[in-house]
Amino acid sequence: MxxxxxxxxxxxxxxxxxxxxxxxxxxxxxxxxxxxxxxxxxxxxxxxxxxxxxxxxxxxxxxxxxxxxxxxxxxxxxxxxxxxxxxxxxxxxxxxxxxxxxxxxxxxxxxxxxxxxxxxxxxxxxxxxxxxxxxxxxxNNHHTVKQRTARWLLMLDDRSENKLSMTQQLLSQMLGVRRTGVSEIANDFKQQGMINYQRGLITILDRQALEAQACQCYQLVRV
Known part of the structure; x- marks a missing residue:
């Protein structure tokens, strides 16, 4: 509605x-x-x-x-x-x-x-x-792709009420990096239990752990 x-x-x-x-x-x-x-x-x-x-x-x-x-x-x-x-x-x-x-x-x-x-x-x-x-x-100039990926996922989650419909291709386009790099990071986050990734849907399972991976920029711009 x-x-x-x-x-x-x-x-x-x-x-x-x-x-x-x-x-x-x-x-x-x-x-x-x-x-x-x-x-x-x-x-x-x-x-x-x-x-x-x-x-x-x-x-x-x-x-x-x-x-x-x-x-x-x-x-x-x-x-x-x-x-x-x-x-x-x-x-x-x-x-x-x-x-x-x-x-x-x-x-x-x-x-x-x-x-x-x-x-x-x-x-x-x-x-x-x-x-x-x-x-x-x-x-984008000073922090790692892993930090930026964590920040970006948290910002998306702040604005979403459901699972995030997100492909690794879209992640790479939005971050301006190669898909292989984003794929490795997403798999790492999944293995550590921070997110679940299946069929193009991302669910954040452990926000505290993901925030620890993000740079300080997230806290400065969170809504």
Whole structure:
């Protein structure tokens, strides 16, 4: 069920503000690999995820990809473009299928200009997303693939209510490393009882042990 109050921004709004905004939102499904916004494309539609996970993905000329940010039920897809009134150089795509409440950018602009509370919520979330992206850049440069894999799985788990539908190929694409390296790490985590991996589904069995494998970046950006 697509419950708007699963989204943290929407659920934080006072009742009168929430009831007003909900009339302007449209429930939609988010399908795996769906591109919500291509790189260098102006955002005309914005999404408040209620289930599922959306990735900000950097795509290079040779087709290589690296995940630079995650958006789940804690935020809004298109926040940075909306507040900056511009475009991003990253692709926005659905990584874990789910649901969202959608609104036209121009419609939300009217509500944003009208509501000081909504302004504070979106600006606050934009700062958190910026911190996540910038911390991820530092992490990619200074920490091992094993640490990054642990961090990434924990961030996914924070935003997921079910088992993670995840292949090793997707893991390697999101981390920007070779599949063989990710496969070895995933098998190591499985053998140590931290995760279970079967038929493209990952279940975290021991979060404490997995957090011990992750770098300090996870604690800085956890939601």
């Amino acid at each position: 697509n419950d708007p109050k699963n989204n943290r921004i929407l659920s934080t709004l006072p009742s009168t503000e929430y009831q007003h905004l909900i009339k302007l939102l449209e429930p939609v499904d988010l399908t795996f690999n769906e591109i919500l916004l291509e790189a260098a494309q102006k955002s005309e539609l914005l999404y408040f995820p209620t289930q599922g996970i959306v990735s900000l993905v950097s795509v290079l000329d040779d087709g290589a990809t690296t995940e630079i940010g995650l958006i789940g039920k804690e935020g809004m897809v298109g926040t940075l473009q909306f507040l900056g009134n511009g475009i991003l150089n990253s692709r926005t795509m659905v990584q874990v299928k789910g649901t969202a409440m959608r609104i036209e950018s121009e419609v939300l602009r009217v509500e944003f200009d009208r509501s000081e509370i909504l302004q504070k919520l979106l600006l606050g979330y934009a700062l958190k997303l910026f911190n996540q992206v910038s911390q991820g850049a530092a992490c």
